[in-house]
Amino acid sequence: MTDPILPIIKSEGETHYLAGSRCGACGQIFVGERDVCAKCTARGQMAAIRLAETGSLYAYTVVERSFPGVAVPFIDAVVDLDDGAHLKGTLMGVDPNPDTIRFGMKVKIAWREAVPVGADKPYLTYVFVPQEGEAA
Amino acid sequence: MSHVYVVGIDMIRFGRYPDRTVPSLAAEAALMALDDAGLTLKDMQALYCGNLGQASGMVGQRMLAEIGQTAIPVTNVANACATGATAFRGAWMSIKAGVYDTVLAVGVEQMGKGLLGGGGGVSPEGLVGSYTMPAMFAHIGMEHSQKYGTTFAQFAQVSVKNHHHSTLNPKSMYRKETPLEEVMGSEMIAYPNTKLMCSVNVDGSAAAVLMSEKKVKQLGLMDRAVRIRASEMSSNPYEERQAAMPDFSGATRVAAKRVYEQAGLGAEDINLVELHDCFATAELVHYENLGLCADGEAGRLIDDGTTALGGRVPVNVSGGLLSKGHPLGATGIANIYEVATHLRGKAGARQVEGARIGMTHVVGGGPGMGTACAIHILEKV
Numbered sequence: 001m002t003d004p005i006l007p008i009i010k011s012e013g014e015t016h017y018l019a020g021s022r023c024g025a026c027g028q029i030f031v032g033e034r035d036v037c038a039k040c041t042a043r044g045q046m047a048a049i050r051l052a053e054t055g056s057l058y059a060y061t062v063v064e065r066s067f068p069g070v071a072v073p074f075i076d077a078v079v080d081l082d083d084g085a086h087l088k089g090t091l092m093g094v095d096p097n098p099d100t101i102r103f104g105m106k107v108k109i110a111w112r113e114a115v116p117v118g119a120d121k122p123y124l125t126y127v128f129v130p131q132e133g134e135a136a
Numbered sequence: 137m138s139h140v141y142v143v144g145i146d147m148i149r150f151g152r153y154p155d156r157t158v159p160s161l162a163a164e165a166a167l168m169a170l171d172d173a174g175l176t177l178k179d180m181q182a183l184y185c186g187n188l189g190q191a192s193g194m195v196g197q198r199m200l201a202e203i204g205q206t207a208i209p210v211t212n213v214a215n216a217c218a219t220g221a222t223a224f225r226g227a228w229m230s231i232k233a234g235v236y237d238t239v240l241a242v243g244v245e246q247m248g249k250g251l252l253g254g255g256g257g258v259s260p261e262g263l264v265g266s267y268t269m270p271a272m273f274a275h276i277g278m279e280h281s282q283k284y285g286t287t288f289a290q291f292a293q294v295s296v297k298n299h300h301h302s303t304l305n306p307k308s309m310y311r312k313e314t315p316l317e318e319v320m321g322s323e324m325i326a327y328p329n330t331k332l333m334c335s336v337n338v339d340g341s342a343a344a345v346l347m348s349e350k351k352v353k354q355l356g357l358m359d360r361a362v363r364i365r366a367s368e369m370s371s372n373p374y375e376e377r378q379a380a381m382p383d384f385s386g387a388t389r390v391a392a393k394r395v396y397e398q399a400g401l402g403a404e405d406i407n408l409v410e411l412h413d414c415f416a417t418a419e420l421v422h423y424e425n426l427g428l429c430a431d432g433e434a435g436r437l438i439d440d441g442t443t444a445l446g447g448r449v450p451v452n453v454s455g456g457l458l459s460k461g462h463p464l465g466a467t468g469i470a471n472i473y474e475v476a477t478h479l480r481g482k483a484g485a486r487q488v489e490g491a492r493i494g495m496t497h498v499v500g501g502g503p504g505m506g507t508a509c510a511i512h513i514l515e516k517v
């Protein structure tokens with residue numbers, strides 16, 4: 001069993017998913033597990049959910065210089081998931097060229113194993129990839 | 137209620153001082169500010185000291201060990217890029233509350249080169265996007281591009297402007313013109329921020345002597361005084377995307393609204409601004425956050441020279457964090473030094489003519505941490 005790179009990454013058998021929370025008082029969806037709502041301050045209203053695995057590209061940058069040992073370039077993306085959550089991650093399967101990356105492009109979650117900087121073994125991570133029909 | 141005044145303020149020239157200590161850099165600025173006020177440490181009733189790198193290291197007390205252990209209360213402050221301004225505001229509040237009449241505020245930082253953060257342990261960097269500061273602030277610029285079509289060249293022009301301003305400031309780390317082609321052609325760090333669009337990590341210190349109105353009049357110091365018309369702070373309000381992209385706009389908008397209300401002024405009354413241009417992308421976004429223009433008009437402001445020296449509301453005439461440098465804990469008070477110097481009519485070649493009201497803004501934070509924002513409005517006496 002490969003360890004997840006972040007605690008929001010959960011596995012059930014061979015199926016992986018991202019943990020989220022929904023506030024029963026205001027309806028806000030959060031990435032990760034939590035007890036109190038940061039938006040409306042309601043307590044004891046959070047329900048655990050699995051986050052949506054599709055969304056659209058809200059903002060991005062092409063990272064050309066990172067911390068020592070990290071492979072560049074890569075696309076650091078902010079994605080609006082279709083359930084209303086907002087998730088940061090690496091966008092793959094797209095040329096890292098700002099002239100061709102389109103705001104709003106449809107993406108989906110994919111699962112990868114990769115060796116992060118500072119580690120000597122692979123970890124389970126999520127990435128964004130274009131949905132079928134999106135120009136890659 | 138009576139106002140609080142700055143009667144002495146100064147900063148060391150920002151640069152790299154690897155052979156110095158943090159307390160010695162702080163002490164140098166403190167003595168300069170005392171000299172500017174014509175006072176001594178024995179006149180100070182309290183010290184607020186801002187520093188990030190040695191936040192648990194009692195920097196204020198160690199500074200006093202170098203220049204005089206007068207047993208005054210010391211409050212050491214750490215609050216991201218708002219550290220220095222938070223120390224200044226602490227001093228302001230203590231006088232406003234009537235506890236003291238004369239208080240010293242110091243901000244200081246000694247920094248390494250290169251990207252902040254990183255280092256140590258297994259990191260999700262690259263696997264789950266980026267946690268670098270340039271990438272965070274690139275997102276803010278790209279969000280503006282997505283909404284309003286702001287271009288790479290418009291962001292780069294901010295850096296051209298601020299580097300030009302710094303050629304007129306002897307206390308700036310860099311004092312070199314950087315034409316647009318050079319800014320756009322320098323090493324890309326995180327699109328659209330190139331290396332010349334990232335603030336400079338430098339060492340620095342700045343200090344201010346704050347005084348009650350009663351005491352200023354009693355000592356006859358009004359001729360050198362600058363009025364603190366308003367002081368405000370904020371932390372980040374709830375913003376939907378803040379876990380994915382740290383939010384610096386929401387906090388700035390909240391603090392700006394509060395500070396204009398406290399001052400009884402509007403953005404149209406401001407004659408110059410020192411704002412938090414930690415990256416070129418940030419400056420344009422803050423034009424709108426501070427109300428210098430309507431949402432979506434920041435690109436026009438940089439295009440038509442409104443925010444250049446000689447324009448309607450010059451921004452970062454000191455050279456800004458981009459060229460003057462950004463010693464985190466010192467930046468907030470250095471901004472106040474710049475504006476106060478213009479209000480005193482002593483800014484030399486970069487003087488904003490007729491400046492009566494100026495604004496300083498700092499905002500900082502990081503991924504998974506939240507935001508601290510401080511805004512001050514200063515007024516010529």
Ligand SMILES: [Zn+2]
Nearest residue numbers: 023026037040
């Ligand atoms: Zn809620």
